[in-house]
Amino acid sequence: MKQVRIIFTSDIHGYFYPTDYLDRERKPKGLLHIAQIFHKDGNTLILDGGDTLQGSPFSYYSQMKGRPDIAAELMNQAGYDAVTIGNHDFNYGYKYLQSFLKHLNAVCVCQNCVDKKTGTSVYPWHIFRLENGIRVGVAGAVTDFVNVWEKEENLSEVQITDTFESIAKAYDEIKDKSDITICLYHGGMECDIGTGKILETSGENIGFKICRELGFDLVLTGHQHMPINGRLICGTYVVQNACNADTYHEIEVSLSDGMEIRSKMIAASEIPMQTNSLPFQNIEDEVQDWLDSVVGILPESLYPKEHLQMALEGSKLADFINQVQLEYTKAEISCTSLANKVPGLPQKVKVRDILLTYPFPNTLVVLEITGKILKAALERTAEYFSVKDGKIGISESFFKPKIEHYNFDFYRGVTYEVAYDKPKGQRISKIRINGIPIEENKKYHICMNNYRASGAGGYDMYKECRVVKQYGKDMFEILLEHISKMKNKQ
Incomplete structure (x- = not known):
């Protein structure tokens, strides 16, 4: 019997160090913490499913300093063999991503990242031959919704092609050359993993389709941040991790007359804290000092409440962000959303508070819409609510297949009424801008x-x-500048 051991991480989002950045304390978290027990040998592959470069204060600071090599070196020290690209890895531009991959010892596999000039995959599949002679074919892909989300300039050199077609082609090319086939997929499940019930049809996540229609031995998924313990789906073994290096999977594949796969998901919190010094600790200390610098003083603290309560009653925090957006763009209406986890802003605001409260790498856009489109958008927002036994709750569609509180929008500059018990698409009425009822064909910004x-x-x-206007400045910077002007205001 021959055995192969696979270590799988995904959606690290820049959380390399043992901290959540809420404070300076070391905590059992992050890649460097979990990597201390990877214990790699010649029959072990360490793989990552993407979304590495964006998401933490450390990654934002590294980007500001133009240092993608730091993330690469940290992953090199963990011993990675192969990675794929996540949608957020494009956020700081393709040149930044290329530099990261250039400094990375691991091979990158992302079949549907195609060079626009040559029409060929920039990061094709790879076959590893281990010490015991086992051949492991690894093909990767990223959700093609990158084309929907990413700024055009960040995809100027590459095209993200159809995920399924690309990965199906890769499978056909590696299946006869490999003893074990692995799909390293930065995407998740479109179906309930227990029942197989279809939960979404957008195409953003196609994990079930890959399992159902292709023959990979393992599909290592990500993107949804939804921990999935190892299980068979349509004969394919599937896992998924939580985000921010809070978990990783250790998978054992045994080959004799057939193939047997076992795995365990290991939580960072279960691993004892290390006391030794960490690589690039001086940079991490710089980050922590920067995060602790005071930006400005607000008239009052802006802390969030429970998501449902904010959706029903409004949020001072969301209202503040909308106010900043309106002042910056001079639009008539503004909408914003809050992350799934939001610490909020204390009265004395530090850099740390802003980055953790607004973690998205977003810029601002002003659109010209009609009253009809505004109502349609408000109806979509109102789909957040469900009514059961006369009690208002949150619709299951905002929880499955992944948690999406960030798709509920808060508005400023417009008022409206919601009839929670009416069918979706018929809940919004009495829409007014500056107290004046909207007109279906009138244009608004x-x-x-x-x-x-x-x-x-x-x-x-x-x-x-x-598009009336696009702004190049990151929303974090806009908030930073706005709050800094309030330094002497109380």
């Missing part, structure tokens, strides 16, 4: 982030709207 302006999150009505 609305400000939002570039993610929402792309139509993401079910807001397809924005896709064909005329």
